[in-house]
Amino acid sequence: MLGVSKAQIIFVMFAFLATSCDRKSAVQQATGDVQVQIGVQTSANDYSLQKVNLTGISDLKEVAGRYAKFFYSPGAQDNQLIGSAPRANFIRVGSFFVPTDLISMQMATIYYHMQRLALFDELVGARGLHQWPRSVGIETQIIDEDGASLNNAFYNGQTDSMMFVPFTNPELPIAMNAGIIAHEHFHSLFYKIVMRPAVEAKKIRSNRTSLHAEERARDKAILFEKPIKMQNQEVTVAERAQLFNETYLRGMNEGLADFWGWLYTSDAEFIRWSLPAMTESRSLNLPEDSYGYYETNGNLTSRVSSHLAGSTNVRVGLAKYAYTIATPYARFLKQFTVMQADNKAISIDEAKTKMASIVLSYIKSLGAQFVSLKAEETLHTGSLFNFVAEQMQKEKSNLSLDTKDCEFLLKYINKEVTEDKKINVCDTQTETVTILNNR
């Protein structure tokens, strides 16, 4: 009936498709250094779209490379994340790529920050602590009897991975928040230096960290641990000390992580972009009338006692209290860093690098101290201030302790000593200022 056979038509159609499919997509071709447009924090008050270079990219479709490897809604097996990688979508515009959906934007952004945090690790002496690329779970489903976890981020030490759960608020998604990514990254440092050895030495049981405590008791890691005895008289000194130390370390971990978030972004309220309800409680701005405030050993001891007396689950209650412990440490460190830049002939970046190195040395010393602690002993909640003072006194450069530093430090160092025992003074007789202990 027809002048052209059906076989001819089918042949032409196949030839047509076969010749059209021999091209790699722009995304498939993009490896090595790849320029992408993502949302980054350009100042303490601004997020904007910027073109940045992602380096070491091996597969842009999965935004995988030297610094990060992504898992979509992952599970865990044999201490590793398992699951498929999310597929990222980009368009090529001239020489750069633009993410075409939220998941892709988050992946590119997290990769970029992991790349920068790797450099920061090297700068402050944390090189070699991490294995790269880092594992990152996005849209992680954490579901328990109270429902799914939302609007939060976690560092999971067991799988050595950063996890982002679904974000449903109208604010900036947590996975886009540079400060929060740096905060979570710090948890991985703290875990490796302090928590993992402590867990291995059976000094603590709980080692989970999250960006913030959720209102409901959904922290499975804590919830399903063996309940501690509820009556004060039945709790041994060792158990009490363990609760004290767990809570203190959790608080210190969160506080230092918030400080790391500020170091990375210069934004004292970086959390406000994603979780504005926490702005006030987690702000790193330190009013002058709060100089010297932190949760002392006395505060922490009495809080442990009150939870032992009244809480149905002591660890859940104390986990929330950890954030009260945390913020004063972060505020102290941020204020002290700013003072270095303000009062000495150094830039804020130099001051930040110096303080980050001191913090890293501090957590190394804290980890070593904690592992050698006897079962009934507790850590000292003021140890950070003493450590900073010691380190600064050793400093021989233009960063050495000055009178303002000394007076600021003494407000903390003297906090938990009675009036008649406040005997530390700043010695300004010599060229360098030292904190003298006249005892």
Added chain:
Amino acid sequence: MKILTIGLILFMTVSGFAAEKPFDQATDAARLDIMLLQIQFRYEDSVEQSRQLQNYKGLLDIPILELNLAYQINNFRFSLGHSYQFEKTGNKSLEIRRSTDEFLLGSGYRVLHIESPDKNMALDLFAQVFAGVTQTQVETKLVGVSSKSKSNPDSVFAAGMSAVGRYKYAVVEGDVKYINSANMNPQYVPAFTVRAGGCIYF
């Protein structure tokens, strides 16, 4: 390789004309189909990280309004079609709007023709190949500031079958085709389309 393909198509077309049967007014009259109603589904990657049947949007974001023209003469059908897809992800602080425009020029050959005795009703089956261009625009709104980017235009190819049914001046077309473009996800996408409109006879 592309030139070779185009040459092959031209060769087939000419060889088709060479063996053509005598002209039949009812079957072979030239006509222009104007089809502004369209429903299209494509099985492709979605923003939910799964491959699923996606309902394509229409012109001005009106679901079934779309531009489709086809000129049919004898056993040949030449078409121009537009497809539009729009997806929005994110929230109030970070919103990403992606829209894709695609224009396809088609060339088809009739492999089957059935008509009613009064010739008012007819059904044609065509084998078709398409070539065209696609371009994606992304509008990213971050904390209130918006930025628009347009992708480099990319070529699209497709092959498939379509069935065209007519009743007097009304026309309905259903087609199934495999679309290929380097930057599609995946690179081969099956598409199912139903469109309707009217036709003008010459």
